[in-house]
Amino acid sequence: MNAPAPAPASDRVIEVRGLRNQFGAQVVHDGLDLDIRRGEIVGVVGGSGSGKSVLLRSIIGLNRPAAGSVRVLGTDMMNASDEQRVAVERRCGVLFQNGALFSSLSVADNVMVPMREHHDLPLALMQRFAALKIALAGLPPDAGAKLPSQLSGGMVKRAALARAIALDPDILFLDEPTAGLDPIGAAAFDQLILTLRESLGLTVFLITHDLDTLYTICDRVAVLSQKRVLIADTLDKVERCDDAWVQEYFQGPRGRAAMQASERSAAQHVRPSGTEPAPPGRAAPG
Numbered sequence: 001m002n003a004p005a006p007a008p009a010s011d012r013v014i015e016v017r018g019l020r021n022q023f024g025a026q027v028v029h030d031g032l033d034l035d036i037r038r039g040e041i042v043g044v045v046g047g048s049g050s051g052k053s054v055l056l057r058s059i060i061g062l063n064r065p066a067a068g069s070v071r072v073l074g075t076d077m078m079n080a081s082d083e084q085r086v087a088v089e090r091r092c093g094v095l096f097q098n099g100a101l102f103s104s105l106s107v108a109d110n111v112m113v114p115m116r117e118h119h120d121l122p123l124a125l126m127q128r129f130a131a132l133k134i135a136l137a138g139l140p141p142d143a144g145a146k147l148p149s150q151l152s153g154g155m156v157k158r159a160a161l162a163r164a165i166a167l168d169p170d171i172l173f174l175d176e177p178t179a180g181l182d183p184i185g186a187a188a189f190d191q192l193i194l195t196l197r198e199s200l201g202l203t204v205f206l207i208t209h210d211l212d213t214l215y216t217i218c219d220r221v222a223v224l225s226q227k228r229v230l231i232a233d234t235l236d237k238v239e240r241c242d243d244a245w246v247q248e249y250f251q252g253p254r255g256r257a258a259m260q261a262s263e264r265s266a267a268q269h270v271r272p273s274g275t276e277p278a279p280p281g282r283a284a285p286g
């Protein structure tokens with residue numbers, strides 16, 4: 001398999017080299033390399049327990065790797081001062097699995113948490129910014145006053161997204177953002193990510209098990225297998241990778257359904273105006 005040409009250094013917003021993570025005797029990553037380029041949406045896939053979340057945590061500094069190097073926005077995270085690390089953190093928004101909102105704070109207060117942490121702004125200004133982010137995340141204005149427990153699952157994801165974009169990040173990290181959403185909610189969330197990428201110029205690191213998300217919004221897909229990134233490339237190249245897990249994942253019934261839905265969607269875009277589009281397809285949630 002030919003490796004894709006390396007991106008110029010100035011384009012790489014995340015560079016992971018020789019990453020090793022180990023918990024006791026369990027080696028999760030060994031010699032893992034990954035580049036993420038400015039402005040792309042990269043889907044990170046792999047079997048359960050392959051180390052996707054640990055990789056995310058290693059990149060954002062929540063997990064200290066046993067070996068290797070991680071550069072984020074040009075900063076060597078393993079050797080950065082606290083000040084440099086905080087400066088990078090400010091430029092990264094994270095949507096954790098299940099949202100991880102503070103249950104005792106309203107949505108607006110949750111969105112203001114990173115603002116309070118990193119800036120010294122008047123309350124009224126923070127409230128205006130929070131309302132803007134809540135709207136950008138596709139929530140109605142009255143959602144700001146609600147507690148997370150008063151929201152539907154889809155709204156919790158959007159509230160967590162509003163918090164993740166609170167500081168206008170350069171890089172958005174999403175850990176299974178469409179898990180638990182119904183197919184229509186998941187498709188809407190995918191479109192929201194695309195819209196935000198365009199409007200905010202984001203780079204997106206996206207962990208997902210959702211094949212439709214991969215086909216709909218990802219520029220490249222990185223497959224975690226055998227403790228490393230087996231391949232990180234466009235979907236058509238990844239689909240042709242002859243690894244057993246990749247074949248089972250992409251050529252199984254759900255993979256084929258997602259691929260066909262994506263082909264139907266592409267065909268709709270060249271359909272002459274005035275003709276009826278085919279209904280959108282989305283593999284049923286597992």
Ligand SMILES: Nc1ncnc2c1ncn2[C@@H]1O[C@H](COP(=O)(O)OP(=O)(O)OP(=O)(O)O)[C@@H](O)[C@H]1O
Binds near residue numbers: 047050051
């Ligand atoms: N803090 C920790 N201490 C010990 N083991 C850990 C820790 N964090 C993760 N692990 C282990 O590392 C492995 C990889 O975990 P990780 O959560 O990254 O998997 P994943 O690929 O995200 O899985 P899933 O798709 O199920 O969410 C798992 O075996 C997990 O139990």
